[in-house]
């Protein structure tokens with residue numbers, strides 16, 4: 001197959017994926033409009049005994065009937081979009097003859113794939129259909145920015161990027177980007193819901209359609225408990241790669257600095273959730289701050305800073 | 317922290333220590349650490365780019381020096397940054413060490429006996445059976461042991477309950493993680509105190525031997541012995557580069573590699589190696605990294621009588637991605653002294669706006685643009701001079717010229733002839749030794765392992781209690797989570813634990829499924 005047709009197929013796959021996502025977004029939005037959550041039919045009892053707290057109740061979080069159908073359509077469309085996006089990323093790699101992580105365009109489409117993938121896989125284990133809208137929108141925005149602003153023709157890698165540590169490092173970072181984004185979404189929603197609960201009125205258009213704040217916080221926690229060790233690994237893999245390429249494993253380059261800041265903020269989050277007085281909204285705000293630090297690293301540094309890591313390939 | 321500190325001295329010290337090692341302080345210090353790291357990504361840093369720092373201070377005469385005094389150009393070694401992380405680590409020691417003792421004791425002690433009433437625990441399951449109590453307890457403890465629980469039963473005379481606990485590795489992992497962080501910091505410190513690194517430019521065909529005087533720049537830690545560098549030498553035999561010629565990212569580097577021959581010490585046999593960007597050469601505890609490259613035009617200068625007074629390849633520094641390179645040729649051995657300020661263009665172009673510049677980094681059409689100066693180079697003034705700058709205070713310009721390879725230029729004042737003979741390539745190497753980095757990596761790996769244990773394992777207790785009434789044995793199973801961060805997450809885990817006991821009892825035909833569930 002000629003390189004041009006590979007390139008065209010990659011682009012077609014990505015545009016089709018965006019189309020599928022746009023429909024998924026409408027489906028999720030319709031589900032949202034249609035489905036107010038029934039009051040949760042769970043009784044979460046917790047009693048303090050001598051040793052701690054015990055809670056044993058299976059939680060069921062039904063999506064109300066009219067919304068469920070639309071939500072299922074949204075999930076199916078998201079899987080379709082995921083498959084198309086995966087094809088687009090793989091074709092891009094085949095076209096370039098290397099791992100498709102050489103510039104900002106490629107990072108962005110792969111990050112979108114990561115967010116979507118983490119969401120869909122998590123959804124097979126815990127019912128997260130209600131979260132669909134908040135995942136599909138950022139993914140679609142990322143892809144939109146990628147194909148319009150960031151698009152670059154495929155080219156070979158600069159020598160510093162030719163390393164299998166790159167593949168490991170970037171792969172881990174992309175999974176983290178998915179998890180961080182989802183955690184930020186659940187943390188943000190927990191703030192909304194918490195406010196509604198404190199006011200004693202959870203009938204608002206948004207708060208009536210999302211789980212209660214404690215469950216949202218638990219989801220945030222679970223996602224970040226998974227992402228934090230992986231992010232630690234990502235940073236270390238980056239350090240090993242840097243040592244191989246530049247002769248020092250840590251140089252406080254802006255990219256490294258923001259990776260460190262992200263790490264420290266999430267460490268603070270993990271502390272906060274077991275510090276009295278910090279478990280609730282404060283922990284959620286820290287989780288969002290961690291995501292902002294991560295985004296700084298991803299977009300801010302590539303464009304603004306003059307860094308060894310500036311290989312955005314944009315504009316030149 | 318609302319409490320006021322007590323007034324006595326020891327009381328105050330104890331109070332301070334308690335504050336410092338509290339979770340809230342750790343949290344605040346983590347925030348401060350994140351916040352204090354930010355300026356280092358905004359302001360240029362001396363350790364990364366000293367030239368930019370100087371430029372910044374010159375361009376900002378009011379704020380520059382103040383920021384400098386406050387350490388904003390060396391954030392990561394500034395007193396305030398150091399204070400934050402040292403406090404954090406002191407707090408960590410104070411927090412973690414006592415917990416090691418507590419945890420060791422907990423691991424040795426038996427799980428506590430069952431509370432008097434289990435009904436009060438959420439999710440308690442109750443069954444009734446005609447099987448004897450002792451059999452029920454035996455089945456339960458066997459099943460729990462098989463699933464790696466620590467199990468005790470009591471009271472000894474006629475057992476009425478089984479208590480089991482699991483998940484000690486959570487706290488172990490947490491402690492291992494925090495302690496490993498201390499070792500990572502120590503390893504970084506070892507690297508800083510005993511390590512060294514230097515930079516050197518080597519032209520094709522030239523050699524380098526690992527002594528201080530041969531480096532263009534060198535820095536070592538406080539305890540580095542600069543007299544004791546590993547005595548290796550190497551020669552850059554050949555340097556090859558390849559640039560993108562396609563439309564997309566034209567001119568971007570695609571491959572560069574340095575063929576070197578080296579000896580680990582002067583008496584050793586010569587070996588050959590290929591140094592590439594991600595493939596450093598390891599010699600004698602040091603690593604040689606290829607970090608950059610450029611051109612060294614070969615310039616020959618003859619005097620009035622035609623005698624050769626200079627003939628060498630002079631490294632020029634690339635100024636842009638297309639390798640428009642600048643450099644200086646100093647010829648002190650002529651009277652008056654001569655100096656050339658020059659621009660080397662691998663693929664030469666000239667336009668109104670940009671002047672002479674290069675349009676491709678490969679040597680497709682090399683040219684040398686230069687201005688010649690005569691007078692006093694100022695070399696014997698005592699102050700060290702950059703080899704890339706011509707000090708023209710005591711010199712006057714004698715002319716401008718551009719040459720292609722092989723062309724000569726008769727200087728207009730008749731003082732001699734300059735010939736652009738050709739060019740060589742040079743490669744720049746960073747040579748570094750960091751004795752702490754393997755240790756750091758080891759402890760980072762241990763830290764990640766500990767972290768995963770502490771995040772994925774849950775500590776919990778399960779009790780099985782039997783009461784025999786009128787020949788019917790009533791069984792109660794219940795449990796609690798010991799460390800519960802978000803209750804919702806734990807629901808499934810504890811339910812699965814109770815399932816283990818329930819399934820074992822069902823398998824032994826002691827009870828049937830679907831117990832009366834009590835809330």
Ligand code: HEM
Pocket residue numbers: 228267270271274336337338339340342404405407408409411412490494497767770771799801
């Ligand atoms: C270098 C600074 C530190 C970092 C990067 C750090 C990081 C972390 C992380 C990632 C966790 C989550 C693991 C878990 O939940 O078990 C954690 C937990 C914990 N940390 Fe730290 N920590 C630091 C310093 C401290 C200090 C100074 C203290 C004492 C005041 C402390 C006490 C704790 C405790 C008690 C937990 C357990 C929380 C729980 O049970 O969930 N840490 N730490």
